[in-house]
Amino acid sequence: MSGHSTYEPKTPVTRWLDSRLPIIRLGYDSFIDYPTPRNLNYWWTFGAILSVCLVSQIITGVILVMHYNPSAAGAFASVEHIMRDVNYGWLIRYMHANGASMFFIAVYIHMLRGLYYGSYKAPREVLWILGCIIYLLMMATGFMGYVLPWGQMSFHGAVVITNLLGAFPIVGESITTLLWGGFAVDNPTLNRFFALHYLLPFMIAGVVVLHIWALHVAGQNNPMGVEPKSKADTVPFTPYATVKDAFGVSVFLILFAIFIFYMPNALGHADNYIPANPLVTPAHIVPEWYYLPFYAILRAVPDKLGGVLAMFGAIGVLFALPWLDTSKVRSMRYRPMAKMYFAILLVVCIILGFCGAKLPDDHVIPHLTTFRVIDADLNSFVWLSRFATLYYFGFFLVILPVLGLVEKPLPVPETIASPALSHPASAPDGAVAAPEMKG
Amino acid sequence: MADTAAGATTEPGQADPSRRDFIHIAAIAAGAGGAAALVWPFVDQMNPSADTLALASVEFDLTKVAEGQQVTIKWRGKPLFVRNRTQKEIAEAVKDDTASLPDPQTDAERHKDGKAQWMVLVGSCTHLGCVPTFGGGDYGGWFCPCHGSHYDTSGRIRKGPAPKNLVVPEYEFLSDTKVKIG
Numbered sequence: 001m002s003g004h005s006t007y008e009p010k011t012p013v014t015r016w017l018d019s020r021l022p023i024i025r026l027g028y029d030s031f032i033d034y035p036t037p038r039n040l041n042y043w044w045t046f047g048a049i050l051s052v053c054l055v056s057q058i059i060t061g062v063i064l065v066m067h068y069n070p071s072a073a074g075a076f077a078s079v080e081h082i083m084r085d086v087n088y089g090w091l092i093r094y095m096h097a098n099g100a101s102m103f104f105i106a107v108y109i110h111m112l113r114g115l116y117y118g119s120y121k122a123p124r125e126v127l128w129i130l131g132c133i134i135y136l137l138m139m140a141t142g143f144m145g146y147v148l149p150w151g152q153m154s155f156h157g158a159v160v161i162t163n164l165l166g167a168f169p170i171v172g173e174s175i176t177t178l179l180w181g182g183f184a185v186d187n188p189t190l191n192r193f194f195a196l197h198y199l200l201p202f203m204i205a206g207v208v209v210l211h212i213w214a215l216h217v218a219g220q221n222n223p224m225g226v227e228p229k230s231k232a233d234t235v236p237f238t239p240y241a242t243v244k245d246a247f248g249v250s251v252f253l254i255l256f257a258i259f260i261f262y263m264p265n266a267l268g269h270a271d272n273y274i275p276a277n278p279l280v281t282p283a284h285i286v287p288e289w290y291y292l293p294f295y296a297i298l299r300a301v302p303d304k305l306g307g308v309l310a311m312f313g314a315i316g317v318l319f320a321l322p323w324l325d326t327s328k329v330r331s332m333r334y335r336p337m338a339k340m341y342f343a344i345l346l347v348v349c350i351i352l353g354f355c356g357a358k359l360p361d362d363h364v365i366p367h368l369t370t371f372r373v374i375d376a377d378l379n380s381f382v383w384l385s386r387f388a389t390l391y392y393f394g395f396f397l398v399i400l401p402v403l404g405l406v407e408k409p410l411p412v413p414e415t416i417a418s419p420a421l422s423h424p425a426s427a428p429d430g431a432v433a434a435p436e437m438k439g
Numbered sequence: 440m441a442d443t444a445a446g447a448t449t450e451p452g453q454a455d456p457s458r459r460d461f462i463h464i465a466a467i468a469a470g471a472g473g474a475a476a477l478v479w480p481f482v483d484q485m486n487p488s489a490d491t492l493a494l495a496s497v498e499f500d501l502t503k504v505a506e507g508q509q510v511t512i513k514w515r516g517k518p519l520f521v522r523n524r525t526q527k528e529i530a531e532a533v534k535d536d537t538a539s540l541p542d543p544q545t546d547a548e549r550h551k552d553g554k555a556q557w558m559v560l561v562g563s564c565t566h567l568g569c570v571p572t573f574g575g576g577d578y579g580g581w582f583c584p585c586h587g588s589h590y591d592t593s594g595r596i597r598k599g600p601a602p603k604n605l606v607v608p609e610y611e612f613l614s615d616t617k618v619k620i621g
Contacts, residue, residue: 163568182491184516279518281569285585304602
């Protein structure tokens with residue numbers, strides 16, 4: 001895709017460097033001269049947005065560590081110390097805490113973009129799987145980070161999640177003890193979570209490098225899902241993608257700033273401002289919002305091991321996605337049926353998130369008790385999450401494989417440039433069609 | 440390499456290939472064995488340390504708990520329920536010995552002989568480890584607020600996602616009014 005490098009060092013110093021470590025050439029080929037499909041829309045700016053999130057989390061995180069005390073006795077007080085006493089500590093911590101939420105908002109949009117436009121299909125399977133690995137690492141990092149303030153939600157969240165692994169037969173209990181370093185979540189647990197929370201972002205950064213490498217080998221997908229065939233189909237990364245990314249990042253940062261400055265605790269839980277107490281569980285324990293759909297899947301299954309397997313399976317199925325989708329057409333823009341099922345999936349994921357935040361036995365429609373079938377109250381969140389879970393797995397395991405065989409896709413254009421060039425608006429002089437050719 | 444060894448076509452001037460193979464295999468085996476031996480210390484350091492294990496038992500004075508009362512103490516980082524059961528609670532628990540139980544156990548198996556009033560339980564839900572509260576739920580015993588597990592007055596699981604009864608820890612009566620747990 002990238003082809004031959006067109007970089008020519010202009011000064012003696014860059015020439016000298018280029019023959020020893022061609023790092024400027026790498027940057028030039030990757031971010032200036034790199035050909036990007038000419039039809040990328042704003043959903044394609046989330047790669048850049050996610051890079052900004054990762055860098056922001058690492059910088060604010062390293063600063064927080066300078067003031068944080070990783071011990072069960074001192075953690076909670078040191079977080080309050082950051083909030084009240086450290087100069088601008090509140091800002092750095094709110095950036096970090098809300099930054100995690102922003103990171104997940106961006107990654108969910110990025111993943112749904114990939115899902116909708118078929119970015120996981122050949123030759124981008126490895127690219128997609130690397131993305132899934134990044135997502136898994138993000139979830140582990142986010143979870144361990146949430147434990148560090150050692151509030152009530154931190155503590156009991158850690159208890160619940162580490163107990164999940166105890167569901168596995170034979171080895172489960174040993175794994176849980178190994179994670180705890182004791183008989184319960186305690187000081188050793190906090191210390192090792194702290195160490196891993198510091199490590200994992202750098203592992204994420206490593207996998208991000210592989211992710212971008214794989215991206216530059218296969219080339220970017222685009223809204224049409226048609227591979228670029230000639231120079232007319234692409235534009236250089238700079239200025240086109242650079243400026244578009246910069247605009248996307250700016251809008252995203254405005255949203256980020258609104259959270260930091262106007263509603264910094266909107267996405268958190270008030271109980272986490274109560275110091276951890278192993279003897280009392282908060283009446284309503286919920287994870288951070290970005291885990292809620294998976295939490296709902298966990299609770300949807302009435303069996304402990306089954307619930308845990310379903311929850312991990314919900315992520316596991318994403319790894320198999322490139323081989324589950326049998327359609328030859330990449331972009332759902334040309335797949336009317338798939339588009340519809342995708343929209344339902346989107347709604348179902350939101351419903352699952354909603355169910356995850358509610359008590360399982362509460363009524364979905366208040367004061368309505370008629371939907372009783374034998375012993376089951378179908379008007380409860382647990383039943384709603386069961387139906388939603390069924391659709392979630394059904395989408396990946398049944399609908400996508402079958403749809404590829406039975407669906408009649410719309411005609412797919414030959415090249416990226418053809419619809420743009422044949423568009424009436426660009427007919428008169430072609431100036432709009434290929435601005436990069438005009439110098 | 441293996442081919443040459445099998446065919447035994449040793450070229451003049453070269454060492455016996457089987458000897459070279461042996462050195463390769465020995466070197467790789469030593470390296471792999473050494474690395475494998477080093478894995479265990481790096482994993483096992485995560486397990487409970489000696490001082491954590493040393494704090495594993497507590498003594499408790501039962502005179503503090505009146506009939507119908509429950510005291511929660513901390514044991515091995517987890518809550519421990521010491522409950523002085525009323526006659527009604529005991530009767531209910533015994534009555535349900537024959538009910539259909541997800542994790543069948545009689546009430547007598549869950550307390551020390553002749554000490555039916557004393558119920559000593561690890562206060563950690565066997566589902567995902569939240570702390571159940573007494574008095575809630577459909578069976579007069581404990582109820583876990585996290586995912587809705589119901590336990591009866593013997594601490595047996597009756598309804599909900601938890602797979603097991605509340606754990607009865609290892610404990611003994613040092614005297615009529617004192618227990619040692621762990």
